[in-house]
Amino acid sequence: MNIAIIGTGYVGLVSGTCFAEMGNQVTCVDIDEDKVDMLRSGKLPIYEPDLEHYFARNRKEERLSFTTDYEDAVLDAEVIFLALPTPPGEDGSADLSYVLQAAGTIADLLVEQDDPGYRIIVNKSTVPVGTADRVSETMADRGLTTGEHYDVVSNPEFLREGAAVDDFMKPDRVVIGTSSEKAANKMTRLYEPFVRQGNPILVVDERSAEMIKYTANSILATRISFMNEIANLCERVGADVDKVRLGISKDHRIGRHFLYAGIGFGGSCFPKDVQALHRTGRQHGYDFQILDSVLSVNDQQRELMVHRLDEYFDGDLEGKKIAMWGLAFKPNTDDVREAPSHVIIEGLLERGAEVTAFDPEAIETTKVNFGDSISYAEDMYAPLENADALVICTEWHEFRRPDLARVHDTLGTPVVFDGRNLYDPSRMAEMGFEYFSIGRPHVAPQEDAEAIKAALSENGQA
Numbered sequence: 001m002n003i004a005i006i007g008t009g010y011v012g013l014v015s016g017t018c019f020a021e022m023g024n025q026v027t028c029v030d031i032d033e034d035k036v037d038m039l040r041s042g043k044l045p046i047y048e049p050d051l052e053h054y055f056a057r058n059r060k061e062e063r064l065s066f067t068t069d070y071e072d073a074v075l076d077a078e079v080i081f082l083a084l085p086t087p088p089g090e091d092g093s094a095d096l097s098y099v100l101q102a103a104g105t106i107a108d109l110l111v112e113q114d115d116p117g118y119r120i121i122v123n124k125s126t127v128p129v130g131t132a133d134r135v136s137e138t139m140a141d142r143g144l145t146t147g148e149h150y151d152v153v154s155n156p157e158f159l160r161e162g163a164a165v166d167d168f169m170k171p172d173r174v175v176i177g178t179s180s181e182k183a184a185n186k187m188t189r190l191y192e193p194f195v196r197q198g199n200p201i202l203v204v205d206e207r208s209a210e211m212i213k214y215t216a217n218s219i220l221a222t223r224i225s226f227m228n229e230i231a232n233l234c235e236r237v238g239a240d241v242d243k244v245r246l247g248i249s250k251d252h253r254i255g256r257h258f259l260y261a262g263i264g265f266g267g268s269c270f271p272k273d274v275q276a277l278h279r280t281g282r283q284h285g286y287d288f289q290i291l292d293s294v295l296s297v298n299d300q301q302r303e304l305m306v307h308r309l310d311e312y313f314d315g316d317l318e319g320k321k322i323a324m325w326g327l328a329f330k331p332n333t334d335d336v337r338e339a340p341s342h343v344i345i346e347g348l349l350e351r352g353a354e355v356t357a358f359d360p361e362a363i364e365t366t367k368v369n370f371g372d373s374i375s376y377a378e379d380m381y382a383p384l385e386n387a388d389a390l391v392i393c394t395e396w397h398e399f400r401r402p403d404l405a406r407v408h409d410t411l412g413t414p415v416v417f418d419g420r421n422l423y424d425p426s427r428m429a430e431m432g433f434e435y436f437s438i439g440r441p442h443v444a445p446q447e448d449a450e451a452i453k454a455a456l457s458e459n460g461q462a
């Protein structure tokens with residue numbers, strides 16, 4: 001099939017590459033000339049595991065190309081995907097200007113043709129309920145006829161950054177929102193190679209498809225905020241949130257995913273999508289109270305480490321050297337949009353601390369926000385030199401099993417604030433660390449180690 005992808009960011013680039021891998025002819029359009037130049041020269045503008053291999057192969061075999069010109073992509077395309085930003089507007093609702101503008105540009109191009117033909121316009125961006133209708137109106141306003149020249153489909157994307165290629169290649173489900181049988185059949189054919197393991201392609205109406213996306217992201221974000229509140233309570237009652245998580249996750253009704261307490265969710269989607277769904281509620285006279293709490297708990301959680309450090313240093317962080325492991329909002333990505341690490345850095349800088357950070361992929365993207373107001377290290381042990389504390393913000397593999405003896409000996413003071421619960425508290429105490437994590441007992445170094453271990457085993461927590 002001939003496919004156009006409008007917007008070559010995380011979603012557009014991954015979708016385009018994966019569609020090409022399944023034998024489709026894909027042309028990706030972006031208004032960012034530097035990005036298109038880079039892609040044309042064979043370089044990826046983002047870090048995403050497995051993407052490079054498919055990208056190189058499909059470029060080489062000439063199934064995947066890039067342009068800044070809509071005309072190059074749209075006129076030959078049977079299916080046109082809109083993978084454009086939908087950032088929060090001032091009132092929290094999704095800003096649809098990118099999506100509607102692109103739809104208008106496509107329509108303008110089509111009406112100029114003697115025979116505009118028939119195309120499917122697919123909304124892959126995350127958009128509020130009713131957007132498929134608005135895209136359709138944009139096309140109709142230019143003189144095109146729905147069903148004859150175009151159909152609009154809502155096809156939300158569920159990929160996660162850091163696992164985007166795998167998620168796209170093997171989706172849990174594909175949602176196709178359309179009232180057109182012709183469009184549903186074509187979209188089903190396009191997606192069949194991705195669901196050979198039997199996962200469903202669900203054809204629903206446009207509005208339900210749009211709601212499915214926001215519901216999925218909001219329920220996942222709710223689980224995280226809920227577990228962060230449980231963690232905060234665990235600390236106060238002397239329980240361990242990771243043991244609580246294991247205990248509940250064996251219940252099939254709850255399951256094991258998205259129950260990890262931490263320093264709050266980040267990324268370009270959960271914060272904005274929860275906000276947008278809340279706003280949709282408001283616009284329809286409904287106060288979606290849980291969503292308000294999900295966001296305020298998350299804001300509080302992203303600040304938690306700053307308060308903890310402030311307290312530890314008796315309210316005097318001025319001149320303190322803080323080492324930071326992890327800048328990306330999650331592992332396996334260079335994306336720092338809404339990253340908890342950035343909230344923590346801001347809090348530390350405001351209080352006069354000096355931050356030196358290491359991240360395997362997200363240093364360049366962090367420099368865009370912080371420039372040289374913090375320092376960057378080329379390996380994970382370098383920031384520890386003479387540091388007053390280590391803060392861990394992202395659970396990259398290399399941080400899970402470091403040489404803890406080296407960490408201990410390199411840090412100026414062996415104190416660790418772990419926002420991802422990577423280590424066993426009693427082991428950290430044995431090794432001589434003062435160790436703070438999320439929703440688990442705070443442990444003090446060696447001299448108290450025996451007492452702590454005894455207390456833990458008395459409570460059945462060892």
Ligand SMILES: NC(=O)C1=CN([C@@H]2O[C@H](COP(=O)(O)OP(=O)(O)OC[C@H]3O[C@@H](n4cnc5c(N)ncnc54)[C@H](O)[C@@H]3O)[C@@H](O)[C@H]2O)C=CC1
Pocket residue numbers: 006007008009010011012029030031032035083084085086098101102124125126127157158159160161268269
């Ligand atoms: N990032 C993610 O993991 C996921 C994102 N989504 C949704 O997908 C949409 C896109 O998200 P991302 O790919 O992360 O965004 P992004 O910001 O990475 O990429 C968007 C791209 O669109 C380009 N663009 C902007 N205006 C344009 C125009 N008029 N014509 C052509 N290109 C234009 C930008 O230059 C940029 O390259 C959003 O609605 C997001 O909520 C959905 C699922 C996963």
Ligand SMILES: O=C(O)[C@H]1O[C@H](OP(=O)(O)OP(=O)(O)OC[C@H]2O[C@@H](n3ccc(=O)[nH]c3=O)[C@H](O)[C@@H]2O)[C@H](O)[C@@H](O)[C@@H]1O
Pocket residue numbers: 126157158159160161162217220224257258259260261262263264265266267268269270329330
């Ligand atoms: O709409 C989107 O953009 C995407 O948003 C999320 O994907 P993503 O933001 O890439 O990453 P997640 O793995 O969901 O993590 C989001 C944030 O939640 C945090 N998180 C995740 C899981 C958990 O148990 N605890 C937790 O704090 C992560 O550290 C991260 O900051 C969804 O998981 C995707 O299905 C969706 O397509």
